Amino acid sequence: MSAPTPIPTPDAPLPRPTGPVTLQQVAERAGVSSATASRALHGSSGTRIVGEELRRRVLDAARELRYVSNAPAQALARSTTSVVGVVVHDVADPYFAAIAAGAMGVAREHGLLVMLAATFRDPELELDYLARLRAQRARAVVLAGSGFADREFTRRLAAEVDAYRADGGHVVAVGEHGIASDTVRPANRSGAALAVRHLHDLGHRDFGIVSGPRALTTVRDRLDGARRQLRSLGVPLPPAQVIDGGFTREQARVAARTLLTRAPDLTAIVVLNDVMAAGVLAALRDDLGLRVPDQVSVVGFDDLPFAADLNPPLTTVRLPLADIGARAMDMILTGPTIEPRTLDLDTELILRNSTMPPR
Known part of the structure; x- marks a missing residue:
């Protein structure tokens, strides 16, 4: 016959759960509802505010149990994360590095995290990354690599973008991609x-x-x-x-x-x-x-x-490469509109020593 499970007393520490600690366990340890525990730990966009005493009890319980917040679950609850994907062809190419740097500069100023992904000019990878970012509830994606002149790929990309937008995401394209999205268009x-x-x-x-x-x-x-x-x-x-x-x-x-x-x-x-x-x-x-x-x-x-x-x-x-990335991120910050927007950025000729009249 096994020994009975001891009943904790107010003076005895509660046993630490085995396995991953859940929000419900934190709530039980703090003596509050799971909804109150969630608001105390993760904040809330609603009007109900957790009092300081309750918030402190929840935080103490979370520390004691070593609770780790489930970021994907919180993203699902809030619809999006603070992550923005930037999809390029090649991170080693200075063209894409300059665009990504412009986007990251604006993102940093507004507390967004940029996740950079390289497709190596593989259209299937571009579709895969977009689907993964949608599954992770990334707030937005900048498609900074060139579009592909292929009708079937464009159809599939448009369907993925539509699904992303239907889930509350925002897609901004750099250049012509043949999709209904906000676009920063170099000349x-x-x-x-x-x-x-x-x-x-x-x-x-x-x-x-x-x-x-x-x-x-x-x-x-x-x-x-x-x-x-x-x-x-x-x-x-x-x-x-x-x-x-x-x-x-x-x-x-x-x-x-x-x-x-x-x-x-x-x-x-x-x-x-x-x-x-x-x-x-x-x-x-x-x-x-x-x-x-x-x-x-x-x-x-x-x-x-x-x-x-x-x-x-x-x-x-x-081309104003850093500005291209910055303007794409600006579009994300202002949010999607009913009708996709297009921002045209002009070029200029820089004269150096590699040209002269023919002899």
């Missing part, structure tokens, strides 16, 4: 047109373009802006003189060598981001023995911090 088309006009005004007529993966809407928009501007100026652009540089330095270096093999007489290259432009400059200078800008002029895109330190310093189209 990719007009920026590329600006690069072409600059080179044309200098007297260049033989152009090449080092592009990126055509599946990305950012690449599509920049390439479209450059092509439209060339057509309006009456300058031909043979398909062989548009080559994919993979949005990486090394792939762009190979692409530049291929481009000059196909078109040895071209005098101007528009490169659709600065990371690739660094590879193009290395190929021209070190692999092909060509002088920039004496023999070939080069214009980049984004104005990343290292662009001014390249050899030669790079003429490039500047």
Whole structure:
């Protein structure tokens, strides 16, 4: 026959529960209802306020039992957390690092925690991250990576965004994603047109373009802006003189060598981001023995911090990258609206030493 369970007396400490401590156990230890214990520990958006004496009893009981608040449960009770997801393609890419830094600066000022996720340009990962953030009741998500020019993916992304919004979340996109969401839209088309006009005004007529993966809407928009501007100026652009540089330095270096093999007489290259432009400059200078800008002029895109330190310093189209992230976070702070909003951010051309009139 087992010994009877001892009955605690007021002078004897209550036994500590085994296993995870629940809110109900804290409430019983403090001698209050579970609702009062919840308000004392987690606050409340309602009008009922817990008195100081009761709050102290609950806090003492929680400390004694080593109670740990269940954050997901509290998020469910409050509908959202203070977490904002920022989804990028590559955290090592300075383009995305600058956007994320702008978003984080605003988030810090308002007590929000930014969770950064990288998709490595895998659209399935983007859908997965969005679904996970919705399950965790994240307050909002900034889709900072480029959209994908794929109808089926866009349909699935739109459905996930709609579900996120139906659960009370807020989605802000950077650039064109083909979804009904607030959008911060960089001037990719007009920026590329600006690069072409600059080179044309200098007297260049033989152009090449080092592009990126055509599946990305950012690449599509920049390439479209450059092509439209060339057509309006009456300058031909043979398909062989548009080559994919993979949005990486090394792939762009190979692409530049291929481009000059196909078109040895071209005098101007528009490169659709600065990371690739660094590879193009290395190929021209070190692999092909060509002088920039004496023999070939080069214009980049984004104005990343290292662009001014390249050899030669790079003429490039500047996007306000940190401001893009900050404005996206501002949209989150003001909350969603019935009709999605679009904020257009302009570009400017930064003149350095990688361009000059053709000789």
